[in-house]
Every structure is written in structure tokens, then in C-alpha cells.
Amino acid sequence: MSLIKQLWLAIIALLLLSFIGSLAISITTSRFYIEQEIRIKNEDNANVLALSMSQLDKDIVTQELLIAAQFDTGYYREIVLRDTGGEVLVERRASDYRGDVPDWFRGLVDFDIPPGTATVQDGWQQFGTLTLQSHYSFAYASLWRSVIELAGWFLVAALASLAVAAVLVSSIKRPLARVVAQARDISRRRFTTIQEPSTRELRDVTQxxxxxxxSVRQMLTQESQKLDELRRDLQHDRLTGALDRDAFLARLSALLEGDDARATGALAMVRVQALATLNDRLGHDAVDKLLVELVNRLESLDGDAQTALVGRLNGSDFILALPRQTDLDALHAHLR
Incomplete structure (x- = not known):
């Protein structure tokens, strides 16, 4: 897997982790707050209703009318009046309101709110116990809307973050692509220099x-020069600079096998008579200078010095090849 893909996965995983963490904290905090509020509401409403019932006649019809009026004015799941023996005297219950809240979300939140209880008095005696439970299905709906809004805002923030991340990833990817192209150029013996990016780590890599x-360019240049010098030393006579026997014959064979005008020309053999006697009479240094001068003269017979080939067959024999030379009389005159 590429570094860019790993970076994208890390960014997406971080965004998802932030969303899940924010959602969990939001749901937990809201759940605790709603439970506290509904529990307080249950207790307060139960106490107020029980106090009102304690001040009225203890006629069942009157009590039932008061409970019905209270039940119709608010969102309640149930209001139950029981006597001291636990028998139900008055009861009002409402069906659960589901709305558009998914069942999995209701199961995830699962409010646990105890009902509010209060004692109804008949003078100095206890008449019964009132149990009141508020309807919190609307709390599910409110919390679900909050979650949807949070998810929407987080989606907008995630898209903005991904856009910024795309710019950052692109700013990282471009210098890396230039470094890869430079490495490929080095493998092709093309030594380029790339622009240094502003990011410190990437700038260090680029530098x-x-x-x-x-360094590779300088090293290969030096090695190439050394190879050229070595190749010249192997193919040329160290004293005179003329081609040695094998190198001259190879060059001559290549000229003869060609199809251009260089396949025609003239050959001349030059021999230094009594080389050993000259060495004894003039000395090696003087004879060496004479041989070097001889090779220079032979190379200057053709106006194009790169065309003339001068080879040393042995100690005293030299050979001259002049491609495209057809005037043998002029050549003979020059050699004399």
C-alpha cells in the first residue's frame, strides 16, 4: 500500500473516530440531562397534583376528573391513583409515541426514568398513593433530531477537512513525484536538479x-575519463601516440567493410632503417623524439587529422591509411 493511501486512511479513520467520540459524548450527556429533567418533572408534577387532590373531596368522580384534566394538559404516559391497599382507584394511560425515531436508536438510548410518587392525604390520614410518569417518547425524537443535526454538521466539517487534506496530500505528493522522476533520471544517466519544496522534511530529501x-554525475564523468584514458593507452603506442597493430587493423577492417566513400583511399608503409644503430649513435631520447616527429608528419599529410590513421606495426615499421585519398602521385611526393 502506498504512503498516500495510508495517509488518506489515517485521515478518514481520525475523522470517523472524532465523529463517533463526539456522538457518544453528545448522546451520553443529553441522555443524562433529559433523564434528570424528566425525573424532576415527574416528582414535581406528582407532588403538585397530590396536593391538589388532598384539598378536594375524596369522591372518586372528583378525583378522576382532576386526574383527567391533568393528564390532558401535559405529556404523560400514565397517572395512577391507588388506595392504601394498592388497589387502583383511577388510572390514565397513553400509548407509546414512536414517531420517526428508529427502534435501534431507542434501544441504544433506552431512557431509565423512575415515575414520580406522592401521597394523597385525607385530613390527617393517608388516602392513597399517586404515581405519575411523563411521556418521554418526545425526548427520543428531540435527541434523534440533535443526532441528525450533529451528523450533518460533522459531514460538512469532514468534507471541508478532506478538501484541506487533499491540498496537503497534493503538496506532499508533487515533491515526492519529482524525487521519483529524478531517481529514474539518474538510472538513465540524466543528472537533473529539482526544486526544493517548502516542507522541511521533503526539503531535506530533495537536497x-x-x-x-x-555526486553520481561527477563520479561517472571521472570514471568515463579514466576509461577513455585507459582505452587510449591500450590502443595507442605510449611513445608516439600512433595506433598499435591490433587497433590499426581493426580500424582498417571497419573502413573496408563500410559502404561510404571512406572505404576507398591509400595505404603507405614507412620503415625507419637501422633503428638499433640510430639508438646507439644518437641515444634513445633523440630517437624517441624522431619517431614522435615522424608520426606527427604522417598525420599531417591529410588535411583532416581525424581521418588519417597512423599505426605502429613494430619498433621500426609504421603504416599510414588515408581514406578518400585518390591522388597517389601527390601522396608519393609528400612521403619522399
Missing amino acids: AMNALSD
Whole structure:
């Protein structure tokens, strides 16, 4: 997996983790707050209703009318009046309101709110016990809307974050792409220098790659020069600079096998008579200078010095090849 994909996965995982954490904290906090509020409401409403019932006649019809009036004015799941023996005297219950809240969300939140209880008095005696439970299905709906709004705002924030991340990833990817292209250029013996990015870590990598490119270029240039010098030393006579026997014959064979005008020309053999006697009479240094001068003269017979080939067959024999030379009389005159 590429580094860019890993970076994208890390960003997406971080966004999801932030969303899940924010959602969990929001639901937990809201759940606790709603439970507290409804529990207080249950207790307060039960106490107020029980106090009102204690001040009225204890006629069942009167009590039932008061409970019905209270039940119709608010959102209640149930209001139950029981006597001291636990028998139900008056009861009002409402069906659960589901609305558009999914069942899985209701199961996830699962409010646990105890009903409010209060004692109804008949003078100095206890008449009964009142139990009141508020309807909190609307709390589910309110919390569900809050979750939807939070998810919407988080989606907008996530899209904005991904857009910013895309810009950042692109700013990282471009210098990396230039570094990869530079590495490929080095493998093709093309030593380029790339622009240094503003990011410190990427700038260090770019500086190292530029230094590597320059070092490899210098190293290969030096090695190429050494190889050229070695190749010249192997193919040329060290004293005179003329081609040695094998190198001259190889060059001559290549010229003869060609199809252009260079396949025609003239060959001349030059021999230094009594080389050993000259060495004894003039000395090696003087004879060496004479041989070097001889090779220079042979190379200057053709106006194009890169065309004339001069080879040393042995100690005293030299050979001259002049491609495209057809005037043998002029050549003979020059050699004399």
C-alpha cells in the first residue's frame, strides 16, 4: 500500500473516530440531562397534583376528573391513583409515541426514568398513593433530531477537512513525484536538479537527492575519463601516440567493410632503417623524439587529422591509411 493511501486512511479513520467520540459524548450527556429533567418533572408534577387532590373531596368522580384534566394538559404516559391497599382507584394511560425515531436508536438510548410518587392525604390520614410518569417518547425524537443535526454538521466539517487534506496530500505528493522522476533520471544517466519544496522534511530529501545526482554525475564523468584514458593507452603506442597493430587493423577492417566513400583511399608503409644503430649513435631520447616527429608528419599529410590513421606495426615499421585519398602521385611526393 502506498504512503498516500495510508495517509488518506489515517485521515478518514481520525475523522470517523472524532465523529463517533463526539456522538457518544453528545448522546451520553443529553441522555443524562433529559433523564434528570424528566425525573424532576415527574416528582414535581406528582407532588403538585397530590396536593391538589388532598384539598378536594375524596369522591372518586372528583378525583378522576382532576386526574383527567391533568393528564390532558401535559405529556404523560400514565397517572395512577391507588388506595392504601394498592388497589387502583383511577388510572390514565397513553400509548407509546414512536414517531420517526428508529427502534435501534431507542434501544441504544433506552431512557431509565423512575415515575414520580406522592401521597394523597385525607385530613390527617393517608388516602392513597399517586404515581405519575411523563411521556418521554418526545425526548427520543428531540435527541434523534440533535443526532441528525450533529451528523450533518460533522459531514460538512469532514468534507471541508478532506478538501484541506487533499491540498496537503497534493503538496506532499508533487515533491515526492519529482524525487521519483529524478531517481529514474539518474538510472538513465540524466543528472537533473529539482526544486526544493517548502516542507522541511521533503526539503531535506530533495537536497540529499540533488547532492546524490551531482555526486553520481561527477563520479561517472571521472570514471568515463579514466576509461577513455585507459582505452587510449591500450590502443595507442605510449611513445608516439600512433595506433598499435591490433587497433590499426581493426580500424582498417571497419573502413573496408563500410559502404561510404571512406572505404576507398591509400595505404603507405614507412620503415625507419637501422633503428638499433640510430639508438646507439644518437641515444634513445633523440630517437624517441624522431619517431614522435615522424608520426606527427604522417598525420599531417591529410588535411583532416581525424581521418588519417597512423599505426605502429613494430619498433621500426609504421603504416599510414588515408581514406578518400585518390591522388597517389601527390601522396608519393609528400612521403619522399
